[in-house]
Amino acid sequence: MSFFPKISFQCEVEEYLTKVFRNNELITALGGQEAENKYQSLLSRLSHPPSFTTVRVNTHLSSVKHVKKLLFEEIQKQFKGLCVPVLEHPKLQDILLIPVIGPRRDLKKHPSEVIVGAQCGYAVLRGAHVYVPGIVSTSRSVVKAGDLVSVYSDIEGKCKRGAKEFKGVKVFLGNGISELSRSEIFSSSGPLKGLGVRMIEPVYLSPSFDNVLPSHLFLQNLPSVVVSHILNPQPGEKILDMCAAPGGKATHLATLMHDQGEVIAIDKIANKVKKIKLNAELLQLNCIKAFCYDGTKALSVEKREDEQEGPPFSPESFDRILLDAPCSGMGQRPNMAYSSTLKEVTSYQPLQRKLFTVAVKLLKPGGVLVYSTCTITLSENEEQVAWALKRFPCLQLHPQEPHIGGEGMKGAGLTLDQLKLLQRFDPAAVTLQGMDINSLQDSREDDLISLANKDCIGFFIAKFVKSKSK
Structure with missing residues (x-):
């Protein structure tokens, strides 16, 4: 298991991109080592979420000031009083910016694990909770709703659905509370929808916007x-x-x-x-x-x-x-x-x-x-x-x-x-x-x-x- 590795590509795509970022014009302008450093920095940054969540205000229905006030109150509630500002952009006057806190490296990992698909994992890193369709597998120890679980992303898509154990490459996303038992998540009566894990200690602290001012x-x-x-x-x-x-x-x-x-x-x-x-x-x-x-x-x-x-x-x-x-x-x-x-x-x-x-x-x-x-x-x-x-x-x-x-x-x-x-x-x-x-x-x-x-x-x-x- 690795923690936030650089983005990986198929070999032929990696070679293609390397040529792009080592092209003659770029190397002449920057120098070979600087061009290489910039490329490696890009690979590292792509695997992390942006440092801000951007919210566009629907100015057709509401003012930026009004939404900013409501959003600040919502974030205070979600973050339990942690003082995270809501910023107005001086050149984009219809957006609000919320800083993202993280990555938090001191979180304790729990024995019970939930493995989610890559796309679900990326959404969690940007503030989402885990919904049932995104869950690929859970430990056999997830037996009831309310269990504390650690959530991981299967970034290579190799985990089998319903598996009780996964030893492949996985990235820790944080901790949450299971809303369902393992048997409910993998019910034989058909796929369930709705909330699967409510994130309480995400690696990146970013607000959830589920049903928050949806028209505004x-x-x-x-x-x-x-x-x-x-x-x-x-x-x-x-x-x-x-x-x-x-x-x-x-x-x-x-x-x-x-x-x-x-x-x-x-x-x-x-x-x-x-x-x-x-x-x-x-x-x-x-x-x-x-x-x-x-x-x-x-x-x-x-x-x-x-x-x-x-x-x-x-x-x-x-x-x-x-x-x-x-x-x-x-x-x-x-x-x-x-x-x-x-x-x-x-x-x-x-x-x-x-x-x-x-x-x-x-x-x-x-x-x-x-x-x-x-x-x-x-x-x-x-x-x-x-x-x-x-x-x-x-x-x-x-x-x-x-x-x-x-x-x-x-x-x-x-x-x-x-x-x-x-x-x-x-x-x-x-x-x-x-x-x-x-x-x-x-x-x-x-x-x-x-x-x-x-x-x-x-x-x-x-x-x-x-x-x-x-």
Whole structure:
């Protein structure tokens, strides 16, 4: 058993990434050892959760000040009076930041164990309790509700469901109280739902948001909030969110537009489109229209004269377009074992280019296109920008506001001026290894905001403007 190992990749993916972060441009700029140190730091940071939980306030229904007060009271209750602040961001005025305390290394481990799947484990590290579908196995000693248990994540997916013992690679997530007996968890009458383990001593202390102000706030990573501000939709405009599920950015765009205009949200998976609609309904936003449709086919061959509002769309139909593209997801945190193959990783670039080509054709002259991913590779980020500028002379890179991440990474042949117009959120830029309550109380608010801007998920943003026809 190891405690928070660096993220691991399949060998071929590891070799691929090593070449990315040792490319000639980067080594020339940083030096070989510094480039290597930065890469190793990135691998370490990716396995830990970000240092802050980011909450976007639904300003369509409530003020940031009001939600901040309610949230502070809720956190005081959850943390039993521990004084953890709720911070307002000076450049993102619709979000609140809650510092995450940990990792706590002094927790006593109990003999009774609960093993959860990797995705459930990552959710626990970010403040969630354990729900029954996430439980893979328990010790035979978990015999009744109310038992104290230690929770571990099977990061490699090798534990057999229902096993009474697991000797494989597992990571300690903290302690909790079992809400069910072992026999109830693995009932033969079918899979149960609901709470399985209530976490009382998590390794990372972060608030749980189960049923907390559901219509007034939305849990969202900080860079994902930045994207919508950069697109900067205006009331009355027609906006397209091309890969919109589960609707975090679509609902944010609608809120920034004061629910006036149209946000067309498409996704090709029906269940995910239902989630978009549910989120729009929960946040009481009426200008969002969600459709189950493949974004690569969203362009109508001929200009349509009918009044149908759904896809496919006529060329030059939208004032602004957000392409938060499907990607390899290597910037997501925490992640300790990345299972995708090199073939899967490299399959995203051509898909992103198909979607980008459609987006350019659907954008009105003078319109804004924002391209973003939650990954760290050059091929899905800076290389896509270089390709787009060459492929579409009608596009120009534009400055981003707010610009709180770093500049683009060298290696794709872009100029220094072009790299400065890009925004890359790079967890490797952070040297801090966790935060305890004493260091939190000794920190200035400006320093905490600066840390929040850096210690988030890996993310990339590019903003283009389409030139007007002459």
